Amino acid sequence: MKVLDLHCPLGHVFEGWFASEDDFQNQLQRKLVQCPVCGDHDVTKRLSAPRLNLGAQPSAPRTPAGSGREAAAQLPPAAELSPQAREHLQALQAAWMQWSRKVAANTENVGDRFAEEVRRMHYGEIDERAIRGQASPRQAMELMEEGIGVIPLALPEGGSGKLQ
Template structure:
């Protein structure tokens, strides 16, 4: 398994797991590799340091299994830290937002997606029907123009714009 550090043309950094270098190149050439933040398919491989698996190596201070288990725990903690260290800037947040704020924002967006019905371009129409009691209220999301959103707000209908890329609507693998 090859883990590659990748970056899209919008400077979003992310990780990709591939069976081999050839597998990565094959998927890249077929347009199957895309940024999980913005769905950009213009992706390049970044330089990365190799990971050496020295599972049988024992440190001079701690012999036996204790060395291996503490090494594994440190490796897992490092992997968790690495997963959040290279988070890309997220649309809708200031560039100065901390990693914890970015993670919380993405988690909230995924919660919205998971708990709302996508009505697409019928958003304004559906929102009005619910507001005026023509149909049962439910949580919806969709697309509308800025002008239409302003008109909805003037009618007293609560709307909130959310920056949702296609990648956020799906689970990351």
């Protein structure tokens, strides 16, 4: 089993577990590897040291006041950060993943039927429920012009399942 340190162009750092280097390269070519924070498939390996468990318990990350893709995009690459800043960045990423998993777990994914479903709820044709899905920028603008509140969210594709 290979545990690789990976990162995306926005500087999100995460681990990937693969059977071998060939397995990693194969999944990378097929666009099966993506950043769990922003969903970007442009993932590269970082230099990493072997993991040794010497019995020390890591401290729990502190929960940050806020998080988001915009904040991460303004930060330098993780390798250039101080240890405290790197810890804070990791806490931001963890908070974002926790929040996105909660959203995914408590909403129904209606896919590309989002505009149709939310419109039907708004006009009382069906019962309201918590949904998420995809809408084009044009569809989102049309919904807002009709007085239907929508919020664009960049949720990772794997947000509803366990990520390793």
